[in-house]
Every structure is written in C-alpha cells, then in structure tokens.
Amino acid sequence: LPGDLSNLSVSDSFGTKEFPQAIIIGVKKGGTRALLEFLRVHPTNLMPRTLEGQITMEKTPSYFVTREAPGRIFTMNRNTKLIVVVRDPVTRAVSDYTQTLSKNPGLPSFQNLVFKNYSTGLIDTSWSAVRIGIYSKHLENWLRYFPLSSLLFVSGERLVTDPAREMERVQDFLGLKRLVTNKHFYFNQTKGFPCLKKPEGSSRPRCLGKSKGRAHPHISPDVLYKLRDFYRPFNLKFYQMTGQDFGWE
Numbered sequence: 001l002p003g004d005l006s007n008l009s010v011s012d013s014f015g016t017k018e019f020p021q022a023i024i025i026g027v028k029k030g031g032t033r034a035l036l037e038f039l040r041v042h043p044t045n046l047m048p049r050t051l052e053g054q055i056t057m058e059k060t061p062s063y064f065v066t067r068e069a070p071g072r073i074f075t076m077n078r079n080t081k082l083i084v085v086v087r088d089p090v091t092r093a094v095s096d097y098t099q100t101l102s103k104n105p106g107l108p109s110f111q112n113l114v115f116k117n118y119s120t121g122l123i124d125t126s127w128s129a130v131r132i133g134i135y136s137k138h139l140e141n142w143l144r145y146f147p148l149s150s151l152l153f154v155s156g157e158r159l160v161t162d163p164a165r166e167m168e169r170v171q172d173f174l175g176l177k178r179l180v181t182n183k184h185f186y187f188n189q190t191k192g193f194p195c196l197k198k199p200e201g202s203s204r205p206r207c208l209g210k211s212k213g214r215a216h217p218h219i220s221p222d223v224l225y226k227l228r229d230f231y232r233p234f235n236l237k238f239y240q241m242t243g244q245d246f247g248w249e
C-alpha cells in the first residue's frame with residue numbers, strides 16, 4: 001500500500017487545509033444534509049479550513065456505494081472516521097425516485113422501474129434507487145478495510161424524531177464535546193421537520209431547503225410490500241453486522 005498521507009496538510013494564516021478526519025459517506029437521501037447542517041452548529045467542527053483542535057469533515061453520499069472508495073480513503077488516512085446515515089431502504093428508494101422525478105418529469109412510474117418483471121415480482125437490483133438500499137452488501141466492502149469501530153451508523157429516522165439524541169452519538173463518536181443539544185432544535189409544524197434555532201452565521205431559525213423533506217408521490221401498497229420483502233433479509237443482515245436494530249419492518 002502507498003504511504004500513509006494522513007499527516008499531509010497545507011498551512012497558511014487562516015489555518016490549515018487537511019484531509020478530512022471524518023467523512024459522511026452516505027447514504028443519498030438518508031438525511032446527510034441535515035446531519036452536516038446540525039454539525040455545523042458545533043464550534044469545533046469546520047470545513048474546509050481547520051484550526052488546531054478543530055476537525056475537518058466532508059460529505060459525499062455516493063462513497064458508501066462506491067466499490068473503490070474504502071481502499072482509497074484507507075490509503076489517504078486509515079484512521080478516518082466514517083459516518084453513514086441510513087434510512088429505511090424502501091422510503092429511501094421512494095425519496096430517491098422523487099428527487100429524480102423532480103428533475104425529469106417524464107420519468108416512468110416507480111413501479112415500472114422497480115420491477116424487472118412485474119408478474120414474478122422480480123426486483124430490478126440494477127436500478128440505483130434499489131441498489132443503494134442493500135446496505136449489508138455495501139458495508140461488506142468497507143469492512144474489508146476498516147474495523148466496525150471506525151464506522152458510525154446514524155438512524156435517518158431518529159435524526160428526524162429525536163435529533164438531539166442522534167447528535168449526541170455523533171459528537172461522542174467524533175470526540176467532540178456534546179455542545180449540540182436539545183436547545184438547538186425546535187419542531188417546525190409547517191415544515192414537518194426539526195429545524196435549527198440559531199444556525200451558524202445567522203441569528204435566525206432555519207429549516208433545510210425545499211428539496212429536503214418534500215412530499216413523495218403515491219405508490220401502490222402492493223408494490224411497497226414487495227420491495228419491503230426484497231429488503232428484509234438484507235436489513236436483518238445489516239442489523240447483525242452493525243449490532244443495531246433500525247426497526248425497518
């Protein structure tokens with residue numbers, strides 16, 4: 001393996017540019033933006049300039065499902081802390097589809113894309129909206145390089161229902177003081193999601209943008225049941241691998 005580059009950094013009067021010590025590696029539509037925004041509230045979390053005692057972070061949700069990513073990140077810095085926000089793969093797939101649909105209104109229906117063969121109920125695993133949610137398969141790739149203790153799995157559901165508790169886990173994992181707490185959040189009835197009371201660089205409360213937390217199109221329950229059946233064994237495997245039950249039944 002090439003040398004450990006973890007100590008390489010570029011310095012100037014505004015601090016140093018460092019390789020990230022922690023990366024939000026996934027998953028797309030899991031709640032990655034919310035997590036990053038909530039972490040920005042923390043005074044010792046910064047990106048991309050880092051002063052001593054601060055930590056550098058980045059978010060690239062496609063890493064978790066990219067075959068080459070674990071090896072490359074390991075080579076860059078084998079001590080990188082990896083955060084994965086996971087969400088019920090069925091809801092995640094619908095959320096992913098909703099995003100694509102918003103950019104391309106002529107998209108075929110969800111049910112058209114999700115099945116290879118509707119009558120046999122065969123799921124099309126080559127469709128990225130499906131593939132991304134097979135978390136156990138992707139995790140196997142990471143565990144070839146990193147110990148489980150290098151990874152933190154954040155529940156996308158709990159990030160919505162109890163953001164302070166989930167942020168407590170994240171801050172502990174990153175070795176940060178628990179400074180982002182209950183008092184930073186309020187539930188915005190109009191948005192239907194938790195929002196920040198005083199985000200960084202602003203004195204006003206702020207929710208995430210329109211593209212975060214948007215309505216999903218109606219999808220036939222029958223289609224969703226079939227997709228849920230498809231994911232069940234992978235979900236159970238994922239619970240086993242992580243030692244965490246995410247409750248996606």
Ligand code: A3P
Nearest residue numbers: 029030031032033034095193194208212213214
């Ligand atoms: P939906 O828009 O489908 O509801 P990502 O940032 O990884 O793309 O994830 C987007 C998802 O984050 C949204 O999907 C939403 O459910 C979720 N989310 C979690 N916390 C949120 C918050 N506080 N405000 C808005 N969306 C939030």
